[in-house]
Amino acid sequence: MQPAISYRLIKKEKHTGARLGEITTPHGTFRTPIFMPVGTQATVKTLAPEELDEMGATIILANTYHLWLRPGEDIVKQAGGLHKFMNWDHGILTDSGGFQVFSLAKNRDISEKGVTFKNEINGDRMFLSPEKAIQIENDLGPDIMMSLDECPPFFETYDYVKKSVERTSRWAERGLKAHRNPQTQGLFGIVQGAGFEDLRKQSASDLVSMDFPGYSIGGLSVGESKAEMNRILEVTTPLLPENKPVI
Amino acid sequence: MGVGVTDSLIDGVIRGIDMFDCVLPTRIARNGTVMTSHGRLVVKNAEYARDFGPLDDQCSCYTCRNYSRAYIRHLIKSGETFGLRLASYHNLYYLIHLMKRVQQAILDDNLLDLRAEVFEQYGYNKPNAKSF
Numbered sequence: 471m472q473p474a475i476s477y478r479l480i481k482k483e484k485h486t487g488a489r490l491g492e493i494t495t496p497h498g499t500f501r502t503p504i505f506m507p508v509g510t511q512a513t514v515k516t517l518a519p520e521e522l523d524e525m526g527a528t529i530i531l532a533n534t535y536h537l538w539l540r541p542g543e544d545i546v547k548q549a550g551g552l553h554k555f556m557n558w559d560h561g562i563l564t565d566s567g568g569f570q571v572f573s574l575a576k577n578r579d580i581s582e583k584g585v586t587f588k589n590e591i592n593g594d595r596m597f598l599s600p601e602k603a604i605q606i607e608n609d610l611g612p613d614i615m616m617s618l619d620e621c622p623p624f625f626e627t628y629d630y631v632k633k634s635v636e637r638t639s640r641w642a643e644r645g646l647k648a649h650r651n652p653q654t655q656g657l658f659g660i661v662q663g664a665g666f667e668d669l670r671k672q673s674a675s676d677l678v679s680m681d682f683p684g685y686s687i688g689g690l691s692v693g694e695s696k697a698e699m700n701r702i703l704e705v706t707t708p709l710l711p712e713n714k715p716v717i
Numbered sequence: 718m719g720v721g722v723t724d725s726l727i728d729g730v731i732r733g734i735d736m737f738d739c740v741l742p743t744r745i746a747r748n749g750t751v752m753t754s755h756g757r758l759v760v761k762n763a764e765y766a767r768d769f770g771p772l773d774d775q776c777s778c779y780t781c782r783n784y785s786r787a788y789i790r791h792l793i794k795s796g797e798t799f800g801l802r803l804a805s806y807h808n809l810y811y812l813i814h815l816m817k818r819v820q821q822a823i824l825d826d827n828l829l830d831l832r833a834e835v836f837e838q839y840g841y842n843k844p845n846a847k848s849f
Contacts, residue, residue: 477735484826486731488819493735501820502735505726505812508743514809515743516802525778525810526817531738563738687734691719696848700728707733717718717736 475614475656475683477502477715493529493715495561495613496654497553500528502715506563511536512546512556519558529561529613534606535570538598539591543609551611563614563717566603566645566660569688572621580620582637600641601648604657608650616686617645619660624694631664632672638662639676646680658717660688665698667705674709685710686717721812722849723752723839727832730819741849742812746804749793750849752811756840757849758786760804765790778810 478492480501491502507514507522510533514522522530532552537543549555552562568585571578575587575596584599600618607615619638622631642659649657659677663669677685687706690699710716720729721739729737742752749761753773758765760772771781772789780789780803792800815835822831840846 481823483823483828486828487733488730488823488828489733489735490820490823491735503726503730503816503819504736505721505809505816506736506738507809507813508738508740510740514805515747516798516805517809521779521806522809525806526813527809529736563736687718691725691739696725696728699725700732703729703732703734710733715735716733717738 472653473656473683474652474654475715477684477713479712491715493561495529495656497562497613498528498560500561504528506531508533509556509558511540512552519556522558523560527560529563530558531563531565532556532610532612533567533570534564534603534610534616535567535574537564537610538567538606539589539596543606547609547611553611561614562612564607564610564612564616566616566618567598567606568603568616568618569621571598582640584618600644604645604648604650607657608655611655613655614684615649615655615657617642617657617659617682619662619688621662621689621692622664624664624689624692624698626664628666628669631662631666631669635662635669635673635676639673642677642682643680646682656683658682658684658686660686661706661710662689663702663706664689665694665702667702670702670706671709674706678709678711682714684715684717723812723815723835724841724848726812726815727819727828727835730816730823731828731832737816742808743805745849746808747801749790749800749804751804752808752849754811754835754838756838757847760786760790761793762790772804772807773811776807776811776814778807778814780804780807780810
């Protein structure tokens with residue numbers, strides 16, 4: 471059976487190894503590398519989908535955290551999924567909600583089961599687990615979904631980041647098991663490990679063994695220097711399979 | 718990866734990244750800052766009050782084909798939502814088309830030449846250069 475998301479490497483640039491590729495999704499095929507406009511609340515602020523199409527956007531990002539809190543994934547599902555809800559017929563990617571829970575939410579409590587926090591809109595106690603993130607993303611219906619990961623601060627201690635990476639791998643496995651629509655939605659794994667090269671390797675190796683249709687490099691562009699970001703990319707991307715897309 | 722600035726996009730591609738996303742281009746647009754082939758431009762600034770040229774003379778987006786810096790400055794200063802739309806459109810178009818040039822450079826095996834050219838034009842080689 472055809473997987474939801476496939477990647478074809480067209481060519482590597484001779485001097486740098488940069489990749490020209492082609493990603494096929496249930497909502498179109500497009501060339502990479504690309505920039506994806508962000509539509510946090512199922513809208514790219516101020517712009518109509520027709521305008522995004524006209525400027526050449528082929529896939530946009532929407533945020534699970536925001537759409538879960540408002541309007542709620544059940545309403546989006548009832549509308550027929552994000553594509554119908556927002557009138558966008560090309561690619562959509564959702565994050566897992568993890569980054570927002572770790573960066574925005576108040577009164578946060580992390581355990582092996584998941585994360586509890588306070589809903590900023592109505593004060594309710596909320597609980598996000600790897601299974602819950604997948605259920606929300608299955609209901610929202612994007613082409614590409616992300617596993618729930620913990621995004622520790624870049625300069626956390628080695629011991630903390632090691633425990634966090636191991637938990638993120640367990641959460642990735644739980645998410646894969648919970649995923650109900652692998653034929654229509656591709657679930658990607660997220661490599662963590664902050665600035666520690668051996669933890670990045672451990673995380674990449676764990677996730678690659680689970681055979682995701684694509685991988686994300688998480689925990690970067692969060693305040694570290696450009697040199698540090700480049701160093702981590704250089705040790706991480708070579709560990710990922712050449713026939714899978716990297717975000 | 719959550720990156721939306723010219724230098725880090727090109728340097729991320731060189732290190733094997735295929736897809737990037739970031740709120741920065743639309744967020745700064747709504748504050749009156751745009752990315753151009755000659756670097757960042759704070760179109761809200763007084764110096765553009767009588768500048769009737771486009772945001773970026775090398776850009777062929779809807780905004781640059783039809784509207785002037787002076788007009789967009791006026792709209793944003795007046796709190797008119799159309800100004801936010803025009804600036805957002807331009808910034809997204811700029812990044813999407815930067816990546817199209819990167820794709821072509823991979824085909825042509827001259828990505829480092831493109832990097833050098835774009836970095837020089839954007840102003841990254843100047844002292845105290847900003848990232849966007």
